[in-house]
Amino acid sequence: MGRNASCQQKQKLRKGLWSPDEDEKLLNYITKHGHGCWSAIPKLSGLQRCGKSCRLRWINYLRPDLKRGTFTQEEEDLIIELHAVLGNKWSQIAAHLPGRTDNEIKNLWNSSLKKKLRQRGIDPTTHKPISEENMSLTNTDELSPTGAYADNKCTATCSYKGTPVDMFLLDDNVPNPLSNISFPLSSHGFEVSSGFGYDNPIPSIPSVVHQDSSSESLGFPNVANTIWCDMRQDGSFFDSTPLPWLEEITTNEGDQVGIGTGIDMGIGIDAECIGQSLSLPIEMQNHRVSLFDDSKGLSMTQQLF
DNA sequence: AAGAGACTCAACCGCCAGACT
DNA sequence: TAGTCTGGCGGTTGAGTCTCT
Numbered sequence: 001m002g003r004n005a006s007c008q009q010k011q012k013l014r015k016g017l018w019s020p021d022e023d024e025k026l027l028n029y030i031t032k033h034g035h036g037c038w039s040a041i042p043k044l045s046g047l048q049r050c051g052k053s054c055r056l057r058w059i060n061y062l063r064p065d066l067k068r069g070t071f072t073q074e075e076e077d078l079i080i081e082l083h084a085v086l087g088n089k090w091s092q093i094a095a096h097l098p099g100r101t102d103n104e105i106k107n108l109w110n111s112s113l114k115k116k117l118r119q120r121g122i123d124p125t126t127h128k129p130i131s132e133e134n135m136s137l138t139n140t141d142e143l144s145p146t147g148a149y150a151d152n153k154c155t156a157t158c159s160y161k162g163t164p165v166d167m168f169l170l171d172d173n174v175p176n177p178l179s180n181i182s183f184p185l186s187s188h189g190f191e192v193s194s195g196f197g198y199d200n201p202i203p204s205i206p207s208v209v210h211q212d213s214s215s216e217s218l219g220f221p222n223v224a225n226t227i228w229c230d231m232r233q234d235g236s237f238f239d240s241t242p243l244p245w246l247e248e249i250t251t252n253e254g255d256q257v258g259i260g261t262g263i264d265m266g267i268g269i270d271a272e273c274i275g276q277s278l279s280l281p282i283e284m285q286n287h288r289v290s291l292f293d294d295s296k297g298l299s300m301t302q303q304l305f
Numbered sequence: 306a307a308g309a310g311a312c313t314c315a316a317c318c319g320c321c322a323g324a325c326t
Numbered sequence: 327t328a329g330t331c332t333g334g335c336g337g338t339t340g341a342g343t344c345t346c347t
Contacts, residue, residue, distance in 0.1 A: 039332065055333075055334085089336090090335080106336075110337095
């Protein structure tokens with residue numbers, strides 16, 4: 001590639017692993033002068049490397065703000081959450097993990113996280129359950145959700161049978177539907193999953209619901225199949241107002257149950273699914289979703305994006 | 306102990322977009 | 327407008343290490 005001419009000079013440039021001596025030269029130069037123009041650095045610092053190689057070495061190894069060591073469980077969970085939304089946008093994912101590089105995250109994903117997800121029965125590409133039996137009673141294969149995450153703001157659209165529905169940001173005034181659910185009840189085949197963020201198990205959920213104490217996060221691709229619940233960063237719920245009729249929602253053994261500790265993500269409820277199963281009237285519009293239970297005098301409205 | 310296979314991770318490759326000429 | 331340069335990105339590679347038999 002002609003574009004790579006700068007890295008394939010006539011003069012012999014070193015390749016492969018960096019020696020301590022080279023590291024020192026690069027570190028000393030950048031510490032003194034900053035990196036400036038990367039392509040000029042090899043000459044100025046006395047290295048026989050191409051500028052790209054210097055840049056990579058600095059970003060992935062020499063930068064002083066790098067966090068060393070193995071990833072924490074929280075970091076791994078966050079990567080999975082972010083990957084569900086962003087896909088293989090490693091640099092964007094890395095932007096949410098201070099001190100971690102895109103290369104490091106990519107390696108972790110390819111060597112470890114993909115495998116872990118598969119072991120949990122989740123397709124690492126789609127973040128959907130691998131087994132279709134895990135899917136609930138909605139026609140989820142007709143759903144086509146897409147999502148994006150940037151600057152701590154989630155944007156998403158989700159269409160169902162051609163109708164754009166069902167992605168919401170939490171309105172702080174909207175009651176948290178999971179706050180008063182007792183588990184387990186008779187099964188409606190619902191899956192309760194986390195939204196976006198770190199996951200914590202719901203303490204009251206018995207192990208029969210999910211053998212593993214940690215919850216699985218399914219993220220956007222399963223939005224219409226899940227209930228999302230948001231917590232503040234300090235662990236408190238946005239609202240603990242009970243919605244008694246939601247106590248009728250249950251999970252199957254093996255379903256994933258979790259709570260997202262939000263990153264500006266809110267409640268998502270598969271309103272149609274809930275409405276059908278509970279025989280509740282439901283209204284879906286482009287800008288809000290409402291559930292009603294007139295007999296109990298309850299209603300819940302969520303604003304869409 | 307040794308060989309094979311699996312795994313990890315640093316580094317390279319090729320492509321792209323934006324800036325510059 | 328077209329060509330070139332540069333930085334940045336995601337995919338891939340391969341050497342080194344680990345684990346298993």
